[in-house]
Amino acid sequence: MATRTRSKKTCTVIGGCGFLGRHIAEQLLQRGYAVNVFDIRTTFTDDRIQFFEGNLCQTECLLPALEGVFAVFHCASPPYSADDRELFYRVNVDGTKILIAACKQAGVKRLVLTSSASVVYEGKDIKNGTEELPYAAKPIDYYTETKILQEKTVLGADSADLHTVAIRPHGIFGPRDPHMLPTTIATARAGKMKFMIGNGKNLVDFTYVENVVHGHIIAAEKLEAGSPVCGKAYNITNDDPIYFWSFLSRLLTGLQYDTPKYSIPYTVIFFIALLVQFFCFLLRPLVTIRPTFTPMRVALAGTFHYYSCDRAKRDMGYAPVVPLDKGIELTIKAFPHLKNSRT
Numbered sequence: 001m002a003t004r005t006r007s008k009k010t011c012t013v014i015g016g017c018g019f020l021g022r023h024i025a026e027q028l029l030q031r032g033y034a035v036n037v038f039d040i041r042t043t044f045t046d047d048r049i050q051f052f053e054g055n056l057c058q059t060e061c062l063l064p065a066l067e068g069v070f071a072v073f074h075c076a077s078p079p080y081s082a083d084d085r086e087l088f089y090r091v092n093v094d095g096t097k098i099l100i101a102a103c104k105q106a107g108v109k110r111l112v113l114t115s116s117a118s119v120v121y122e123g124k125d126i127k128n129g130t131e132e133l134p135y136a137a138k139p140i141d142y143y144t145e146t147k148i149l150q151e152k153t154v155l156g157a158d159s160a161d162l163h164t165v166a167i168r169p170h171g172i173f174g175p176r177d178p179h180m181l182p183t184t185i186a187t188a189r190a191g192k193m194k195f196m197i198g199n200g201k202n203l204v205d206f207t208y209v210e211n212v213v214h215g216h217i218i219a220a221e222k223l224e225a226g227s228p229v230c231g232k233a234y235n236i237t238n239d240d241p242i243y244f245w246s247f248l249s250r251l252l253t254g255l256q257y258d259t260p261k262y263s264i265p266y267t268v269i270f271f272i273a274l275l276v277q278f279f280c281f282l283l284r285p286l287v288t289i290r291p292t293f294t295p296m297r298v299a300l301a302g303t304f305h306y307y308s309c310d311r312a313k314r315d316m317g318y319a320p321v322v323p324l325d326k327g328i329e330l331t332i333k334a335f336p337h338l339k340n341s342r343t
């Protein structure tokens with residue numbers, strides 16, 4: 001049972017049992033806040049945290065977790081790999097509207113949304129992209145389509161009653177990451193990490209989770225009447241783009257797997273991924289096949305996508321707190337169970 005001191009400000013983390021949400025909750029505790037976690041599942045226990053299990057689409061579940069709260073961090077979402085349009089719309093779009101209304105009802109004054117830098121990405125190169133870029137007219141998947149609608153809704157709700165801000169991280173990695181590192185290792189274990197997509201020289205942002213957390217917390221602290229952060233979106237990265245394949249190779253070598261030795265031209269593999277997607281679609285009535293290399297993953301692996309975080313530096317004094325090399329080292333250390341046992 002969480003013990004509360006009157007003097008402590010309380011924050012609620014929606015999606016606080018997920019990868020990023022749990023890191024936000026733990027860092028808030030470190031910085032002296034009391035913490036509520038709201039999630040549809042409970043994945044860990046901590047005596048200092050008050051847990052609320054429920055669906056954010058239900059106001060009656062949300063309200064008890066929002067009473068008397070200083071700031072709400074909204075980082076709940078279905079996983080980006082879920083191929084379920086209806087679920088994305090229900091949680092990211094409808095659920096976010098329900099959360100905004102519940103925040104207003106509970107008198108919450110600050111709402112920080114975890115958006116994504118990919119709201120402006122259409123599968124084509126982005127180099128040092130700023131927040132001024134237009135939203136993707138053709139988002140690469142339902143995940144991105146609903147992240148755009150979610151961000152517009154949250155920023156549009158900014159008012160004197162409820163101040164809002166959207167943080168746009170990119171390629172989050174770190175201890176307990178359930179996505180990037182496990183997918184990379186699973187691909188290597190399946191023997192599918194033999195080829196590099198393109199020439200390997202496409203720069204991409206990979207952001208250590210503690211930097212993403214730091215961006216969220218300083219944004220919440222700045223979120224008050226008259227502040228430039230109200231109603232705005234902010235890219236939060238490590239400010240140190242790296243070649244996509246160098247990054248993956250460092251994770252692979254760190255866990256003692258071989259790195260890709262050959263490369264295939266980007267357009268060739270993109271075309272193959274499109275063909276595979278088409279055949280999977282034709283076969284759908286008979287069998288469901290989930291290919292590893294979808295056109296979306298090929299695009300993410302073969303194009304430039306790195307972003308400027310100058311706006312966050314200027315408006316909220318953001319600077320990464322963990323350098324990329326250190327982040328990679330800490331991440332590798334956190335996954336001893338994924339080390340290659342065959343070497």
Ligand SMILES: NC(=O)C1=CN([C@@H]2O[C@H](COP(=O)(O)OP(=O)(O)OC[C@H]3O[C@@H](n4cnc5c(N)ncnc54)[C@H](O)[C@@H]3O)[C@@H](O)[C@H]2O)C=CC1
Nearest residue numbers: 015017018019020039040055056075076077114116171172
């Ligand atoms: N992982 C990445 O590289 C990036 C993630 N993001 C965003 O960061 C946020 C957090 O992502 P992760 O921590 O990686 O994902 P995650 O899947 O680890 O965490 C999401 C959490 O939301 C919870 N959730 C889902 N639906 C819910 C519902 N209806 N009600 C209550 N809780 C619900 C899940 O149970 C889970 O614990 C998401 O909004 C995602 O779009 C943005 C950019 C990059």
Ligand SMILES: CC(C)=CCC[C@@H](C)[C@H]1CC[C@H]2C3=C(CC[C@]12C)[C@@]1(C)CCC(=O)C[C@@H]1CC3
Nearest residue numbers: 080116117118170171179180183184187300301
């Ligand atoms: C080729 C191969 C097997 C690569 C493995 C790494 C990928 C799993 C990641 C590389 C770039 C990542 C990324 C995301 C998820 C994981 C990757 C595809 C996001 C789609 C996660 C959600 C977002 O908001 C945007 C991210 C962009 C980069």
